[in-house]
Amino acid sequence: MGKITGFLELQRVEERHEPPQVRVRHWKEFVERLDDEHARQQGARCMDCGIPFCHNGCPVNNIIPDWNDLVYRGQWRRALDVLHSTNNFPEFTGRICPAPCEAACTLNINDDAVGIKSIEHFIIDKGWEEGWVVPQAAARKTGRKVAVVGSGPAGLACAQQLARAGHAVTLFEKSNRIGGLLRYGIPDFKLDKGLINRRLAQMEAEGVEFMPSTYVGNATDAPEGVAVRTPQELHAEFDAIVLTGGAETPRDLPVPGRELRGVHFAMDFLRQQNMVNAGDRVPRQISARDKHVIVIGGGDTGSDCVGTSNRQGAASVTQFELMPRLPEVEDKPLTWPYWxxxxxxxxxxxxxxERDWAVATKALEGRNGKVEKLIAARVEWFRDKATGQMKMREVEGSQFELKADLVLLAMGFVAPVRSVLDAFGVEADARGSVRADTVNYRSNVDKVFAAGDMRRGQSLVVWAIREGRQCARAVDEFLMGSSTLPR
Known part of the structure; x- marks a missing residue:
């Protein structure tokens, strides 16, 4: 695969970024994809390694060595076909996936991994520019109707696959635009929303009907200003129902002062900025302008809060994490090919x-109902001899305080919204997600399936796409007795 000696002769080349001082002045994407020649060279680095561990590292099982080889040979369109054979939306994963495939790359054992993500980004952007990405409408309709509830990456992938199988698919979304967390959870500087819009145009041409501003569940639980469709109505109208609403319940911070103004969940903060960027008016928008911002949580959502706060003009941004600081370089012989x-x-x-680790929040304090400072302490982690579990304890005398005008809670998500599960009567597992396996994706309720974060819990966009595709095949088999859709 690639050039037989390419990995010995060529170095990994990263995609170019706008300088930080430039990109913080706008909300646009700032990563420049590889040009043709650099893409060829990066594809040439793919080794003839015998066992492509990158396949297993990639949740959608992208056929990575094949399209690396095709890029090296300049066969862009064939590379696009191979890429699309496993991934409905490589323009999303090529931008926001953390690339577990690269961690699993054989070359990563003792060298820089092949730039798989940058090559994927190149292939799909090249495909759109050349006009090679076109609707793939089904030759024949089956006469079966499927409702997909939730329009994030799992719902989009499931809906597109089912439409291509010939089913009439209606995609419901409670927000005013389709896209789920792709639309409102990921900042525009990481994922331009025009990329979502052109995929929606493709899917519409393939027969998918979109129903934004429509809440599916009990009317008493619906947000204001949206239409309501009940589970009973969907059962009567559709032959199958797929729940892909995500894991939207955020992990809270039960400390004194949590009720103070200026303390918000990260997703509320990010969503509002994306709405403003899309042209919506958001009264009393949560803003970081001229404020001392503290982001609690060290993951991707916390990082997005940092970037958004800087673009809004924060006076300072501090992010801290409960867990200890990790090493800058992993022990590759111990961890490879795992993440x-x-x-x-x-x-x-x-x-x-400013970043800090092994810090626990003890309280939030303020005046006149408004947060002004955060009280924290340092913690140390140890292994409990009796249970073998890792536990933490406060370091004596380590308490300190930070000025805080805005505190953003970015500590992850614990479960789907329970009222939706209850409305459909589906069973939940121990984590509160819909109980369904990865063979048939069926819940305990007839005709009701579940996929993505709503089934597996908080995860990556690439896992959502995989589950959406696999669930689509399971639904197709349920409706037709067999399926030619890939898993």
Whole structure:
């Protein structure tokens, strides 16, 4: 695959980024894809390694060595066909996936991994520019109707696959635009929303009907200003129902002062900025302008809060994590080909942010109902001899305080919205997600399936796409007795 000696002769080349001082002035994407020649060279680095561990590292099982070889040979369109054979939306994963495939790359054992993500980004952008990405409408309709509830990556992938199988698919979304967390959870500087819009145009041409501003569940639980469709109505109208509403219940911070103004969940903060960027008016928008911002949580959502705060003009941004600081370089012989636990510095961190680790919040304090400072303490982690579990304890005398005008809780998500599960009468597992396996994706309720974060819990966009595709095949088999859709 690739050039037989390419990995010995060529170095990994990263995609170019706008300088931090430039990109913080706007909300547009700032990563420039590879040009043709650099893409060829990066494809040439793919080894003839015998066992492509990158396949297993990639949740959608992208056929990575094949399209690397095709890129090296300049066969762009064939590379696009191979890429699309496993992934409905490579323009999303090529931008926001953390690339577990690269961690699993054989070359990563003792060298820089093949730039798989940058090559994927190149292939799909080249395909759109050349007009090779076109609707794939089904030759024949089956006469079966499927409702997909939730329009994130799992719902989009499931809906597109089912439409291509010939089913009439209606995609419901409670927000005013289709896209789920792709639309309102990921900042525009990481994922331009025009990329979503052109995929929706393709899917509409393939027969998918979109129903935004429509809540599916009990009317008493619906947000204001949206239409309501009950589970009973969907059962009567559709032959199958797929729940892909995500894991939207955020992890809270039960400390004194949590009720103070200025303390918000990260997703409320990010969603509002994306709405403003899309042209919506948001009264009393949560803003970081001229404020001392503290982001609690060290993951991707926390990083997005950092980048958004800087673009809004924060006076300072501090991010801290409960867990200890990880090493900057992993022990590759110990971790490869699995996803390594190591310190990661995102593009948002490069734009300006104080970071700290092994810090626990003890309280939030303020005056007149408004947060003004955060009380924290340092913690140390140890292994409990009796249970073998890792536990933490406060370091004596380590308490300190930070000025805080805006506190953003970015500590992850614990479960789907329970009222939706209850409305459909589906069983939940121990984590509160819909109980369904990865063979048939069926819940305990007849005709009701579940996929994505609503089934597996909080996860990556690439896992959502995989589950959406596999669930579509399961639904097709349920409706037709067999299926030619890939898993």
């Amino acid at each position: 390594p636990a190591r310190l990661r510095t995102s593009s948002s961190h490069e734009e300006g942010c």
